[in-house]
Amino acid sequence: MLARLGRAAARGRYVVCAIWTVLALAGAVLGGSVYDRTESPDQLRPDAPSTLAQARLDALDPEGETVVAVIGGRDFHATALVDSATRIMFEIRAIPGVAKVTDAYTAGSGMIGPERQNSLAVIELQPQLSEDEAQAVAERVAAALHRIDSPEIVVGGKLLAERDFNDQAVADAAFGESVALAVLCAALIVMLGGLAAGLLPLGAALAVVAGTLLALTGLAGTMPVSEYTVNVVTLLGLGLAVDYSLLIVARFREERAADPGAPVDELVARTVATAGRAVLVSGLAVGIALSGLFVFAEPLLAAMALGGALVVALATAAGLTLVPALVAIAHRRIPAPGTRTWVWRRAARREPGFLARSARYAQRRPAVVALAVSAGLLVLALPLPHANLADSDARSLPASSEARQAYEVAQRDFGGKYPQPVPVLIEAPATDPSTVALLERMRAVPGVTDVDVREGVPPQATVAEVELPGGASGPQAQQLVRDLRALDPSLLVTGPAAELVDAKDATAARLPVALAVVVLATGLLLFLLTGSLVVPVKALLMNLLTLAATLGVLVAVFQWGWGADLLGFTPWGALDLTTPLLLFVFIFGLSMDYEVFLLARIREEWRRDGDNDRAVLAGITATGPVVTAAAVSIGIVFLGFALGDLIAVKEIGVGMAVAVLLDVTVVRGLLLPALMSLLGRANWWPTRPPAAPPAAAAPAPAPAPAPRSSDLPGKRAKARSRFAQVPGKSNDQRVG
Known part of the structure; x- marks a missing residue:
């Protein structure tokens, strides 16, 4: 079937390219509007306890968004500052959409910082405002606050932080993708030996990205899609499309070298029949890995999973149709490896590549290499148990962001004196004896400094604000949420700490199911590809080792700050909660990508004579250059993430770059051949080795010639x- 598909793509090459060109143009024209339709999806599923509690609280006592400002740089009582701040605060009260202003100049809040050098102002907006209306009011408030006669004014709050996050995501995407495309274009031209050959994978990748933007635009009409999702999905599509293109081009070169006189459509048919099978299985494996995000049932991850499934489908379709058509058109411009071109100034000597040399070394010392590599990966994973996972807040913004500066100054100078309380809803009047007793028990919880009853709540319910030292979502606040819920199951606890607790609990509860879905499905695919039960288990264990080592490196870099100056960011002491989940599916998917590339060729070699070691070395020698080129390409793509200023995006970029580096060098180059050499024929159990080819009849001995x-x-x-x-x-x- 794949051979027929390749032959049809080659014969109808111009029709295939025309269809993809129309799709790419539609994506370029219409897909760009996806950024105008993005929004910030909820981090939790609708039935999470904190989400239900917040919905009930909003129904009883709705509160609007808040704008937070720290006014400092001169003495609080300076005459010019007092006059200016007083006038501006009254102007802000008159802005339509402002519900309440709490400050130290006109409201007597007493929120004055250390040594009376700054003060805190909190402006609450009306709760009935839509998101766009609230954003517009918040910007007017921020502009007014900046007119106060004070040298240091920083304005922030959740609403403005989300705006900065979205703006930065778009800017990072534009910059990162531009740099990645430029470097990738140069790398492909060098690796493939010519302009036409280098532009072929890039053209397929751009068509996939444009088609993905078009698909995401349609998806944004049915469910919330964030800018973060668009960034991740488009770069993933770019990397996969390049990987599949390189595999097809490399196999076409082999088929052409083996049969130079064959028609191009026949060569393309043979290429798709062999390499196309690896592309199809790889696409299914990556798609299945991404589908694991559906298990978590959270809006952000659901959008990521759907978008990822779309881009994988497009990349696989392009690898099976568009790339063969482009190869059929430009086959005369695709040089054979080692030939002299304007890029390769001299003919290269056909020596084994990096992976082939690594594999040969590993096969000579399989036990030592397997133990050393496994131990090294486990050492890199040592920081993982110390990971602190949290929801990204304003601290995930670049250090230059005003919203982040406002958050950090407010926490530093006012967090201890005015801690953010944990809201608790009790479905009973405040005068009810059971409520009074419950409030007393809440005051006795370890760490609690005060419990206040909020005013203005309908009499049938009570809202208690539980205070304790520390941040609004720090470890102490998270433990308080657990203690309050254990105190009485009827308590409805919400707030940032409760949301983080619910997110962690949901992840811990659903992670085994997601692992089972991904592991079983990808294991089944590898079994169908190889006919072996041992090879899939070994591949899954190697992928888990790569994932653990990568996450350990991320903890050291982004949580502990090792190398933060080199990467240009300020650590905030945690990893974003979604980072391990996203890296799990991306690393698992891409590792399976390279595993399929190698195993498909190794199995092809093994079926010739049943010689395991020869098949492993021959398969890695033949496919190693493709895997290396694909790793370099996708590493360039994901390093575009690392160039951005959003820490959550930078985590994904650095994590993927580390994972690809580890996977292609030590895992595929050393651990894979070492383990396959150790296991020998057991690799292919329960498949029997192929029968030895029949020996040819021995010719009759000829008379020996006279010696010369x-x-x-x-x-x-x-x-x-x-x-x-x-x-x-x-x-x-x-x-x-």
């Missing part, structure tokens, strides 16, 4: 040659 002088070794041959030149003597006399 040139056949004799050493000095004797030279002496006989001299004697043969003596005239007038028979051969016997000469030898004698």
